[in-house]
Amino acid sequence: MFKLLPAVATATALLAGAPATHAQTAAPQPTLTSQQLAASFSTNTARFTQQGGETLYRSICQGCHMPGGEGAHSGAGFFPDLRKNQKLAAGAYPALVVLNGLHGMPPFGHQLDDQQVADVVNYIRSNFGNQYSDVLTPQVVSGMRPATK
Amino acid sequence: MHQEDDVKLPSRRALLGMIGQVAGGAAMYQAMSSIGYAAESDYRGPVKLSRAKPGATVLVLGAGLAGMTAAYELRAAGYKVQILEFNQRAGGRNWSLRGGDRYTELGGATQNVDFAKGNYINPGPWRIPYHHHAVLDYCKRLGVALEPFIQVNYNAYLHNTNAFGGKPQRFRHLQTDLQGNVAELLAKVTNQGGLDQAVTKEDRERLLEGLKAWGTLDKDYRYVASSATSDKRGYEIDPGGGLMPLAKASQPIDLKDILGSGMWAQVNSGNLYEFQSAIFEPVGGMDQIGKAFERELKPLIRYSTKVTRIEQSANKVTVTYVDADKGGAPRQASADWCVCTIPLSILSQIDVQVGDPMKNAIAAVPYGASVKVGLEFKRRFWEEDEQIYGGISQTNLPIRNISYPSTGFFSKGPGVLLGCYAFDNVHAFRFTAMSPEERVRAALEMGAQIHPQYKSEFKTGVAVAWNRVPFINGCYARWTNELREQHYQNLCAVDGRIVLAGEHASYIPAWMEGAILSALDAIERLHAKAQAA
Numbered sequence: 001m002f003k004l005l006p007a008v009a010t011a012t013a014l015l016a017g018a019p020a021t022h023a024q025t026a027a028p029q030p031t032l033t034s035q036q037l038a039a040s041f042s043t044n045t046a047r048f049t050q051q052g053g054e055t056l057y058r059s060i061c062q063g064c065h066m067p068g069g070e071g072a073h074s075g076a077g078f079f080p081d082l083r084k085n086q087k088l089a090a091g092a093y094p095a096l097v098v099l100n101g102l103h104g105m106p107p108f109g110h111q112l113d114d115q116q117v118a119d120v121v122n123y124i125r126s127n128f129g130n131q132y133s134d135v136l137t138p139q140v141v142s143g144m145r146p147a148t149k
Numbered sequence: 150m151h152q153e154d155d156v157k158l159p160s161r162r163a164l165l166g167m168i169g170q171v172a173g174g175a176a177m178y179q180a181m182s183s184i185g186y187a188a189e190s191d192y193r194g195p196v197k198l199s200r201a202k203p204g205a206t207v208l209v210l211g212a213g214l215a216g217m218t219a220a221y222e223l224r225a226a227g228y229k230v231q232i233l234e235f236n237q238r239a240g241g242r243n244w245s246l247r248g249g250d251r252y253t254e255l256g257g258a259t260q261n262v263d264f265a266k267g268n269y270i271n272p273g274p275w276r277i278p279y280h281h282h283a284v285l286d287y288c289k290r291l292g293v294a295l296e297p298f299i300q301v302n303y304n305a306y307l308h309n310t311n312a313f314g315g316k317p318q319r320f321r322h323l324q325t326d327l328q329g330n331v332a333e334l335l336a337k338v339t340n341q342g343g344l345d346q347a348v349t350k351e352d353r354e355r356l357l358e359g360l361k362a363w364g365t366l367d368k369d370y371r372y373v374a375s376s377a378t379s380d381k382r383g384y385e386i387d388p389g390g391g392l393m394p395l396a397k398a399s400q401p402i403d404l405k406d407i408l409g410s411g412m413w414a415q416v417n418s419g420n421l422y423e424f425q426s427a428i429f430e431p432v433g434g435m436d437q438i439g440k441a442f443e444r445e446l447k448p449l450i451r452y453s454t455k456v457t458r459i460e461q462s463a464n465k466v467t468v469t470y471v472d473a474d475k476g477g478a479p480r481q482a483s484a485d486w487c488v489c490t491i492p493l494s495i496l497s498q499i500d501v502q503v504g505d506p507m508k509n510a511i512a513a514v515p516y517g518a519s520v521k522v523g524l525e526f527k528r529r530f531w532e533e534d535e536q537i538y539g540g541i542s543q544t545n546l547p548i549r550n551i552s553y554p555s556t557g558f559f560s561k562g563p564g565v566l567l568g569c570y571a572f573d574n575v576h577a578f579r580f581t582a583m584s585p586e587e588r589v590r591a592a593l594e595m596g597a598q599i600h601p602q603y604k605s606e607f608k609t610g611v612a613v614a615w616n617r618v619p620f621i622n623g624c625y626a627r628w629t630n631e632l633r634e635q636h637y638q639n640l641c642a643v644d645g646r647i648v649l650a651g652e653h654a655s656y657i658p659a660w661m662e663g664a665i666l667s668a669l670d671a672i673e674r675l676h677a678k679a680q681a682a
Contacts, residue, residue, distance in 0.1 A: 034594040037587055041547045042575045063518070063581030064255075064616050072255035075619030076235045076455055076473070077495035079255065104494030104623050106515035111575055 047111050053123025056116055060108070061124070069128030077104075084129040091136035094121045095144055109145060114138035192282035192662075195290070196669050198226035198676050205679060208233065208468055208482055210459075211490035212450050213241025214661050215651040217442035218287070218668040219488040220449060226676065231482060232446065233454040235473055235620045239446070240439025241490075242273035242621070243661060246523065246611055247434070254617040258585050263525075263609040265563040270523030271435040272613035274661050275552075275567070276300065279427045281662035283669065284438070288431065291441035298430040299555045301419035302540020308599050309545045312410040317542065317599050322402060324416050325365070325382035329372035330404040332364020340370065374398045415543045423660075430555060438661070451482075456491060459647065460502045466646045486675055490651045490668070492516070494622040503644040510636035514653060516623025518577035522548070522592040522612045524568035530602040531566070532558065546595040547576035563608055568592040573627065581614035588612035626653030641671070648675045 032040065040059065042049045050059045058067075065071050069082035088094055098117050101107035112120070115138045125132040205228050209220045212234035224230045246252060248264040264270075276298045277284050288295055303324070306317035338344060339353055339360075348356065360366060365378045372378065379385075379398040386397040418424060431437040443450070457479060458469035466487040469479050489496065494516040501508065531537040531553050539555040552567035569592040571577035580588050589610035597603040615624035628637070641654050650671040655663030 032587065034590040037583065037591040038547075038594040041579050041591075045545075045574045045576060048575050048578075059582055060575075060578045061582070063578055063614065064622070066256050072617075072619075072622075074257075075255050075622065076491075077498040077622050079622065101515045103497040103512050104492075104514075104516040106517065106627060 047113075048108075048116065051116065051119070053119035053121075054127075056112070056120040057123050061120065064105070069124070082124055082128050082130070088125050088130050088132060091121055091125060091132070091134065092140070092144065094124060095136060095141055099141070099144060114141040114145075117141045192286065192666060192669075195286070196222050196673060198222060198672070199680060201227035201676070202679065203227075205229070205486070206231075206484040207486045207488060207675075208466060208484035209488045209490070210456055210468065211235075211241065211492075211651070212239040212443070212446070212452075213490055213651070213664065214243050214284075214439065214442070215664040215668040216241075216488065216490040217439070217446055218665045219490070219650060219672050220446050221442060222669070223488075223672055223676070224446075224449070228486075229484075230449050231484065232450045233456060233468065233470060233482065234450055234452050235455055237452050237474075238439075239443035239450060239452075240436050243435055243439040244273050245269045245271050245434030245436035246613070252611070252613070253619070254585065254614065255619050255622075256617060258617075260585050260611050262611050264523070264565055264611075265525065267557070268525060268563060268565040269434045270521065270565055270567065270611060270613075271430075272521050272523075272615075272618075274435055274659075275430065276424075277429045277661070278423050278425070279429070280422070281657075281660065283665040284661045285429070287442075287665065288438060291438070291445065293437050293441045294432040295429040296432050296556060298428045299539030299553075300424045300426065300428050300541065302537060302553070304535075305537050305540040305553070306542040306544075306551075306599055307410075307412050307415050308542060309411055310598070311545070312412065313406065315598065317544075318402075318410075318412075319383070320416070322382050322399075323407070323410065323412055325378065326372075326402045327407050327413065327416055329364045329366070329378060329401060330407050332360040332366055333370060333372040334404070336360045336364075336366060336370035372401060374400045411545070412543075418543070432556070456499060458500045459487065459489065461487070461645045461647055485646065486679055487647045488668070488671060488675065489647055489649050490664075492621045492623070492651060493626055493653050495620070496649075501647075503647055506639035507642065507644045507649070510640035511649075513632055513636045514626045514628060514640075516616075516621075517573040517625050517627040517659070518571075518581055518614075518616055519573060519624035520569060520571045520577050520580035520588065520612065520614045521567060522569035522580075522588055522610060523565050524589070524592065524596070524603075524610045525563050525565045525608045526602070526606040527563055527608050528606060529554075529560070529564040530606055531600065532564075534602065535600075542599060544595075544599060546598065547571055547579065548592050548595045549576070551596055551599060566596075568596050568610070569612075573624075577614075580612075581616045583614075585612040585614075588614065625659035626651075628658060641667075643671075643674055643678055648672075 048059065050056050064079040065082050071079040071081040095117055098121060099107060099109035118136045118138045118141050121136050207223050207228045207230050209216045209230060209232040212232050216232055217239060220230045220232050246262050247269045248262055248266060250262040251259060253259040303321035305320050307320055307323050308317040336357055339357055344353055361370065364372055365381055366372055375398055378401060382399055384396050385399040386394050388396040453473040454470045455473040456468055456470050460467045465483050465485060467481055467483045469481050471477060471479050493511050493514045497512045537553055538558050539553050542551040548569035550567060550570040554564055571580050583591065589612050593603055593607060616622060640649060648671040650668040652658050652660065652663040655667040657663030
C-alpha cells in the first residue's frame with residue numbers, strides 16, 4: 001500500500017520483538033523508525049493483514065490492554081488486566097471475546113481470520129505471566145463463529 | 150428541480166448498470182457506495198417544559214453536551230440540579246487542545262502541547278453541518294461565534310498510493326474529469342443506441358443536451374482540452390493582463406486513469422448531507438461550545454468525580470462516587486431523578502440499578518476507535534507553496550485525511566494541520582496501539598508523501614487515540630441495525646427514576662447534534678413522568 005513496501009517485512013519482524021518467552025511481562029518494544037511505523041499498518045482498511053500472535057497483539061490489543069498486558073485502571077472505567085488472568089484458562093473464552101466483543105470492546109471477528117484469532121489468543125495465554133500450555137487451533141475458532149458471517 | 154428542466158433521466162439502477170458495463174464492477178461499486186445516507190435532525194426549537202414541582206431535584210451524570218443541555222433546561226424549568234463530572238473541565242468530547250495544555254492518556258503517556266498561541270486541534274467533533282439545528286441554536290443562544298468550516302477545497306488533493314504513481318491530484322482536476330469522462334461515455338452509449346429501450350427519443354435528445362452541459366462536452370460530445378473545460382478544472386496557464394503569456398488550456402486526465410484511480414467515493418464525499426456547504430466551526434476551537442455551557446452552569450458542577458454506583462428506590466436516586474484524583478472514602482449524592490450521560494463504554498462497568506432490558510442495552514453496544522493527530526509546522530506551506538486554503542486532502546494512506554485550518558489564512562508563523570483522522574477501521578486500532586510520539590512520527594512519514602515540506606517544516610505534534618482517553622475508553626457508540634432493533638428502545642426508555650442521554654442514545658452517533666437531541670428528548674419524557682408522579 002505504501003511506497004515503503006520493502007520495509008514491511010522488517011517492520012513486522014521488529015514489531016514482534018524478541019521471540020516469545022514465558023516471561024512475566026512482555027519483551028520491551030523496540031523503537032521503530034518512522035518508515036517502519038508507517039509500514040506496520042494493515043495493507044487493507046477492512047481487515048488486519050498483520051500476522052503472528054505477538055505482532056497482532058502489538059497492532060491491536062495493546063491499544064487498550066497496554067504493552068505489558070496490564071490494562072488500564074486510572075480512568076473513569078478500566079481495561080482488564082490480562083496478566084496471570086484466570087479467565088484465560090480456557091482458550092474458548094478469550095477467543096469468543098475477540099470474535100464477538102464484550103461491552104465497549106468491539107468485535108474483531110470480521111477483521112481477523114481463524115488463524116489470526118488463534119494466534120493472538122495463544123500469545124496472550126502464554127505471555128504476561130500466563131502459562132496455559134494447550135494451544136487453540138484455527139479449526140476450533142472456526143467452529144465458534146456464528147453460522148452466518 | 151425546476152419544472153421546465155425536468156429531464157427524465159434513466160433510473161439510478163440503469164445508470165449504475167451502464168457504468169458497470171463500461172467501467173467494470175469496481176467503478177460501479179464506487180458509484181454505489183458514494184450514494185450516502187444521513188439521518189436528519191429533528192430539532193423543533195427550544196424545549197418548553199412546564200414549571201417543575203416545587204423542590205424537585207435532578208442529578209445529572211456527566212458534564213458533556215448532553216448532560217449540560219439537560220441541566221440547563223431542567224434548571225430553567227425550576228429543578229434543583231447537580232452535575233457530577235469525571236474530568237476537571239466540562240465539555241466531554243467537545244474539547245480542544247492548545248499550547249500549554251497537558252494531556253495524560255490511559256497507560257500514563259503525557260503530552261505537553263507546544264502549539265503557538267492561538268493554534269489548536271479539536272480531538273473530538275470539529276464541524277457543525279447546517280442542518281444540525283440544535284447545536285446551531287444553542288451556539289446562538291449561548292453566544293458562541295461561528296465561522297465557516299471549509300470542507301471541500303477544489304485545490305486540495307486526492308491521493309492514492311496506487312494511482313498516478315502516487316502523485317497527489319488536485320480535487321478540481323479529478324472532479325471535473327470524472328464528470329466529463331462519464332458524460333462522454335454516456336453520450337456515446339446513447340448515440341450508439343444503447344439507451345433506445347430505456348428512454349424515448351425525445352428524452353434521449355434531452356439527455357444528450359444535459360450531458361453536454363453537465364460534463365462540459367464539445368459539439369461532438371467529446372470531453373477534451375478547451376477553454377470551456379479549463380474554466381472548470383483550471384488552466385495550464387491562467388488568463389493574465391497586458392502582454393502576459395496567453396492563456397493555455399489544461400489537458401484532462403485520461404478516462405483509463407480516472408477509472409483506475411479508485412477515487413470516485415473520495416470525489417463524492419463532500420456531497421454527503423453531513424458535509425455539504427455551509428458547514429461551521431466555533432471561532433477559537435470546538436470547546437467554545439462546552440465552555441459556553443460551563444459558564445452558565447459552573448456552580449452546579451462537581452468536577453473530578455468518579456461515579457462508582459447508581460441506585461434507585463421508590464422515591465429517589467442515590468449515586469456513589471469517589472474523588473477521581475485523590476480517591477478516598479466513597480461519598481453519595483441523591484436526587485428525585487437522574488439523567489445519566491455516562492458513555493456506555495464506562496457505564497457498562499458501573500453497578501447500575503436498572504431493569505434487565507436497560508442493563509442489557511448498556512452492555513451491548515461496542516465503541517468505535519478513532520485517532521486524530523495535530524501537527525504544527527513552522528509556516529503555512531500549504532497556503533504559501535500550494536495555494537490550499539482550508540479544506541481536506543484525502544488519501545488511501547492510514548492517516549486518511551489532511552485537514553487545513555479554516556481560519557487565520559495568510560498569517561505568518563506556525564500553523565496546525567489535522568494530520569491524521571483514522572476513524573473506525575483497522576488503522577485506527579494500529580494508531581491507538583502506538584505511543585503518542587509514534588503516532589505523530591507515523592503521521593508525518595505518511596503525510597510527507599503528499600506534502601514533502603513536512604520533513605523540514607515540522608515543529609511539534611499531539612496525538613489523541615480515543616480508546617486511551619481516560620473518561621470514555623472509546624470514541625462513540627457503534628450501533629448496528631441489529632443492535633438497535635434489540636436494544637435501542639430499552640436504552641432510551643425511562644427506567645424508574647433514571648433516563649440515559651448522549652450520542653449513544655441517538656440516531657446521529659458521534660455527532661454533537663445526537664447528544665443534544667437525545668438530552669432534549671430524555672428530559673421531556675423524564676419531566677412528564679416527574680409531573681405525573
